Amino acid sequence: MTRSRVYRAGRLEAEDFPPSELTRYLADPDAVVWLDFTEPTEQDLAEVAQALGLHAIAVKDAVQKHQRPKLNHYNNHGLLIAYETSINAKTGALHAQELAVFLTKQALVTVGKSSNMSMDAVTERWDEEADQTAAGVGYLLYTVLDAVVNSHIDSLGVLDDLVEQLEDAVFSESPTSMSLQKRSLRTHKSLNGLRRKVSPMHDILNSLLRRENPLYTADMMPYYQDVLDHVLYANEQVESLRDLITTIHDTQVNLQGNRMNLIMKKVTSWAAIIAVPTLITGVYGQNVPVPGTDHVWGFWLSTVAIVLASIGLYTSFKRKDWL
Template sequence: MVRTRLYRNGVLEKKGFPIADVSDYVCQPDCTVWFDLCAPSQEDLDSIAEELGLHALAVEDVLNDHQRPKVDMYDSHLFITVYGVHFDEGSLDPVELSIFVTRNALVTVRENDHFEIDKVVERWDASTEMAKYGVTYLLHGLLDYVVDGHFDLVQDLDSQVEELEDALFDDNLRSRELQRRSFDLRKNMVQFRRITLPMREVVNTLMRREPNKIDRAMMPYYQDVYDHVLRVAEWTDSLRDLVGNLRETHLAQQGFRLNEIMKQITSWAAIIAVPTAITGFYGQNVPYPGSGQPWGFWMSTAVLVALSLWLYTVFKKKGWL
């Protein structure tokens, strides 16, 4: 499905028209055009770049994967790279989104269809009274959706960290399972941090270095997005520290449990050594008190039991057993 929209003087006039008609509208000052491309080819990008006058370096960045979130400024347009969040079998798989911003056109280029652009359209339709601000309004709705996705994910990661904290002292949870969950969480956290921290620079650049491209009435809304970006970045850093502390605590627990096991083994070995020593001694082929007499046997047995019970009591009081 072709995703295109035409706003004229802040009113949605047409949608779903061919991308080839875009050039007929971008030259009209009262029109604002948006269209979306999903995994386009080199030929598609070249034709769009020729119609909108896009810089060759910006088009090249679209085709090169794993770009850092950024804002590149050119004479006739801005090029922005951000990432939406997507999970694939429990692993974070960010979706790269490239954005071209001209005076009256917004072009979104998605890496794949895992980024739900329809949700962005729904957000635009929820506040149609702001469509009069043109591209500034469309760009805000898009960035707001991306940052809200980051915020939802960091909340979910926080819940996972709390679950790990509770499971850390659960004796029924196997150590291998805990290590696996901690590793997966840390891996997702590192990847998530790479796409969220640069967002501060992205939004700040739009607000501070490109004030002429953002309508003054929209500035508070961009400030709200920036506040959310800061919260996500700070929250992500704190969660990364918590995950590191959880890992260190788990290793310390393993060392503590190993010490407990070694104390128990040593205690039982000491208890077993007493009867071994006594029976071994009386087994020597030499005369001993009570040798060959029934009372000698009972005396050795009594000494064996008494010393074993005494050692058990001592170790129990020390908490080694």
């Protein structure tokens, strides 16, 4: 356990206490406890699991990595899995920090599955809005979810900038540019990864907003509704950016096809121009008598025919924009 706090009536009464004192604090019905763990094992959570009556499956899911975002309900508690995300503005790579949260009537237990996971921003908000902590676990959970969803929106903002850069690059760079294709695929991959983290949050918030939810309080509903609105906005942004990337890819493919058609058109036109001299010289290369053979005027006649036919074809193709 890395950090712990006890709130009573909106006041911070104790901090960084050992797990052995958890049962004593929970004996007070007015106390609200927060515990924070970083990369724990099932053995590390054993004492807390016994004090809070946590289900063995819930403890296992909280420890194992790469869980799907979800909210599972058990007899006297719930387990929420969510991801805090960030995007590298240079590479477009997605970084996701997995977070498990145990929910009980009096306790909130956060389990960071990565050493990079930090709850500092959340605890700073608790300190700034000390009066709101009187709402208990419902408010503590709200701030955690709000931080998670805000990280999704921040990530989408970075991806939006990257997609705009791709839109500009489609026409400023060569359609066959490998750099453009790599950036496009990398951005698309990060967006799909973010979509898997954002999309399930809608069901999680809907579940928390139900009246049969043990943590339901009318006072906290506007806060959770605000987070749900942010989730809906994030989902809309994800789908919009996916459509944009698809459009960018289709545009790039069309540009490549148009470029290939232009090249084939030019090659075909030059082949047609070259075919005329080849035809004329081929006729005079036959081993049969041809008018003008062994005469100077025959040479000049074939030469003039080659020049005039080539100029005529070139002018015709140029007028049709084939060259």
